[in-house]
Amino acid sequence: MKITLVALAVLGLGASAVQAQEVVKLGTAAPLTGTQSHLGKDIENGVRLAVEEYNAKGVTLGGKKVKFEVMAEDDAADPKTATTVAQRLVDAGVKGVVGHLNSGASIPASRIYNEGGVPQVSPASTNPRLTQQNFKSTFRTIANDVQQGLGIGKYAATTLGKKVAIIDDRTAYGQGLADEVEKAVKASGGTVVTREFTSDKATDFLAILTRIKGKTPDVIVYSGMDTQGGPMLKQIKQLGIGAKFITGDGGCTGEIIKLAGDAIGPNAYCTQPGLPLDKMPGGKDFNARFKKRFNADVQIYAPYAYDAASAIIEAMKAANSSDPAKYAPAIGKVNFPGVIGTVAFDAKGDIKDGAVTVYQFKGGKWEPVQ
Amino acid sequence: METLLQQTVNGLVVGSVYALIALGYTMVYGILGLINFAHGDVLMVGALVALEAISLLQTHYPELGLVPTLLAGLGVSVVVCMILGYTIERTAYRRLRNAPRLAPLITAIGVSFLLQTLAMIIWGRNYHTFPQLVSTTPIEPVAGVFITPVQIVILVVSAVLMIGLVLLVNKTRLGRAMRATAENHRVASLMGVDTNKIIAATFVIGSALAAVAGVMYSSNYGIAHYAMGFMPGLKAFTAAVLGGIGNLAGAMLGGIVLGLVESIGAGYIEDMSFGFLNSSYQDIFAFIILGIVLIFRPTGLLGERVADRA
Numbered sequence: 001m002k003i004t005l006v007a008l009a010v011l012g013l014g015a016s017a018v019q020a021q022e023v024v025k026l027g028t029a030a031p032l033t034g035t036q037s038h039l040g041k042d043i044e045n046g047v048r049l050a051v052e053e054y055n056a057k058g059v060t061l062g063g064k065k066v067k068f069e070v071m072a073e074d075d076a077a078d079p080k081t082a083t084t085v086a087q088r089l090v091d092a093g094v095k096g097v098v099g100h101l102n103s104g105a106s107i108p109a110s111r112i113y114n115e116g117g118v119p120q121v122s123p124a125s126t127n128p129r130l131t132q133q134n135f136k137s138t139f140r141t142i143a144n145d146v147q148q149g150l151g152i153g154k155y156a157a158t159t160l161g162k163k164v165a166i167i168d169d170r171t172a173y174g175q176g177l178a179d180e181v182e183k184a185v186k187a188s189g190g191t192v193v194t195r196e197f198t199s200d201k202a203t204d205f206l207a208i209l210t211r212i213k214g215k216t217p218d219v220i221v222y223s224g225m226d227t228q229g230g231p232m233l234k235q236i237k238q239l240g241i242g243a244k245f246i247t248g249d250g251g252c253t254g255e256i257i258k259l260a261g262d263a264i265g266p267n268a269y270c271t272q273p274g275l276p277l278d279k280m281p282g283g284k285d286f287n288a289r290f291k292k293r294f295n296a297d298v299q300i301y302a303p304y305a306y307d308a309a310s311a312i313i314e315a316m317k318a319a320n321s322s323d324p325a326k327y328a329p330a331i332g333k334v335n336f337p338g339v340i341g342t343v344a345f346d347a348k349g350d351i352k353d354g355a356v357t358v359y360q361f362k363g364g365k366w367e368p369v370q
Numbered sequence: 371m372e373t374l375l376q377q378t379v380n381g382l383v384v385g386s387v388y389a390l391i392a393l394g395y396t397m398v399y400g401i402l403g404l405i406n407f408a409h410g411d412v413l414m415v416g417a418l419v420a421l422e423a424i425s426l427l428q429t430h431y432p433e434l435g436l437v438p439t440l441l442a443g444l445g446v447s448v449v450v451c452m453i454l455g456y457t458i459e460r461t462a463y464r465r466l467r468n469a470p471r472l473a474p475l476i477t478a479i480g481v482s483f484l485l486q487t488l489a490m491i492i493w494g495r496n497y498h499t500f501p502q503l504v505s506t507t508p509i510e511p512v513a514g515v516f517i518t519p520v521q522i523v524i525l526v527v528s529a530v531l532m533i534g535l536v537l538l539v540n541k542t543r544l545g546r547a548m549r550a551t552a553e554n555h556r557v558a559s560l561m562g563v564d565t566n567k568i569i570a571a572t573f574v575i576g577s578a579l580a581a582v583a584g585v586m587y588s589s590n591y592g593i594a595h596y597a598m599g600f601m602p603g604l605k606a607f608t609a610a611v612l613g614g615i616g617n618l619a620g621a622m623l624g625g626i627v628l629g630l631v632e633s634i635g636a637g638y639i640e641d642m643s644f645g646f647l648n649s650s651y652q653d654i655f656a657f658i659i660l661g662i663v664l665i666f667r668p669t670g671l672l673g674e675r676v677a678d679r680a
Binding site for chain 1 (some may be wrong): 372374376377380383384490495496497499501506507508511516518570591592595596597598600601632633634635636637638640648649650652653
């Protein structure tokens with residue numbers, strides 16, 4: 001009998017030793033199915049890498065060793081699904097969320113995180129509205145579309161040609177960016193000859209491109225994602241349109257080059273908030289670690305997701321707590337060297353110093369021109 | 371004028387692909403009264419299997435010419451889709467043939483999800499580049515209209531297949547059995563028609579057409595992806611309803627009309643509405659036409675002519 005009691009006591013001790021390592025769940029939400037799932041997976045992997053590296057180093061909060069766990073949810077790039085998974089993450093008691101990819105998903109989800117008291121850091125949503133809702137704990141690690149749209153519009157109208165045609169995919173991202181581009185084109189002395197629209201599920205753009213052709217623009221601005229930019233470039237060539245082509249960060253990927261095949265040339269440009277991966281302070285090293293862990297290339301957002309997760313964990317360390325009520329104010333105050341550069345936020349929650357880089361297609365890849 | 375001609379050509383090409391897919395919907399509906407929502411996903415499987423076969427051929431038999439490679443890839447994909455179509459009918463739909471109408475409909479949606487998820491597991495989430503075996507570089511423009519060899523192939527192949535199907539249904543023994551089954555499968559079976567075999571044959575033929583449409587779709591846009599079947603499937607379903615679901619000629623007409631309406635609508639809606647509407651109403655425009663047609667002709671443009679349906 002005594003032995004049993006001792007054994008029980010030992011077991012009890014063992015159990016409490018395991019419990020001393022507290023599990024802190026971090027959520028991530030992005031499209032893991034559907035046409036943008038490669039970008040969503042990029043985000044999830046960025047978060048996983050950050051969490052695994054912090055776990056390997058060991059983090060102690062409030063005297064307890066903590067182990068971070070990732071809870072990844074699929075928002076299918078859909079606003080309605082985004083609110084459902086946001087609620088699921090809040091209900092599961094995650095302490096912070098990295099997500100979403102699409103502005104159209106991030107904005108409705110941010111309300112749920114805000115009400116549930118869970119800080120959100122988006123690595124990819126660039127629509128200005130996200131951080132203009134006066135939510136205390138909504139942040140992003142990527143430059144917003146005011147900055148990027150200004151970059152595209154100015155470059156298009158001053159360097160590429162005066163007559164500009166704009167196409168957007170009617171998502172919160174595409175439309176928001178296209179609006180900023182239109183303003184910037186007009187401010188830089190260019191004219192918008194036509195504005196056309198498609199959807200984020202379309203593959204045939206011949207009708208709108210034929211209309212654009214009739215307006216003889218010097219440059220076509222496409223505000224949408226890479227998987228449609230590729231076929232669009234093909235169809236531009238198919239119709240014998242000679243205009244230059246420029247697209248935002250959603251199209252500034254290796255995927256668009258692959259999909260456009262021989263239809264992409266030095267007439268194609270794109271912009272990217274922040275610096276190119278190999279010019280990011282931690283870019284080269286990050287790329288190597290990412291490749292080793294996931295055996296996949298960085299698409300675009302992995303470094304931003306990695307830094308978003310790091311910002312949450314750094315804020316927890318600064319506040320010495322994983323309780324969102326305690327550590328959320330610390331996110332706004334973080335200042336650490338991340339992969340993308342110094343990670344620090346302004347009063348609204350936007351990343352400070354959001355640079356925009358213009359790339360041109362040269363020798364089989366995107367080369368920075370500015 | 372050039373623009374109008376170009377839009378017409380754009381519309382015809384898209385429309386003939388819609389028409390080819392719509393035939394699959396309409397054949398199954400004609401016989402079973404079932405909307406086979408998995409049809410778009412059979413198209414996707416067709417495109418991805420062809421992609422796989424073509425990549426294998428290009429690696430192992432690079433000396434094979436472009437056209438033989440494409441034909442071999444197409445052949446493999448047609449066979450795989452025929453087997454797939456048969457399997458879907460046999461396992462998912464046959465048991466529900468006498469169930470309330472909602473059951474097979476929901477099963478069809480389930481099969482669609484199943485195929486998409488399986489394709490996602492097998493081929494991954496990324497977009498695949500579909501090899502350009504037929505050139506997408508435009509030939510010398512005629513009257514300012516740009517058309518590519520692959521678009522010409524699409525127009526010709528669709529026309530040939532559609533004529534072939536009409537002949538099959540109207541002139542052959544199998545076609546007669548199909549028409550009889552469509553009219554009343556109980557009576558047909560009393561007359562010695564093996565209705566199970568005929569229904570299976572319908573699925574097999576429809577799936578083969580979907581495979582061809584998938585390969586043409588992917589060759590035209592240069593992409594293949596596990597979710598690619600959704601949009602063309604939806605559009606073709608619309609086309610089938612527009613033309614009169616259950617009616618072969620209606621599916622073809624509906625496809626062509628839908629393609630033209632979309633293309634011309636997107637190109638001219640802004641000018642026609644004096645800048646009030648724009649190309650973001652492209653799809654709405656097509657559905658407005660559908661709505662108007664259904665108000666005045668509830669059975670679609672050509673209606674469901676029982677004797678012709680199959």
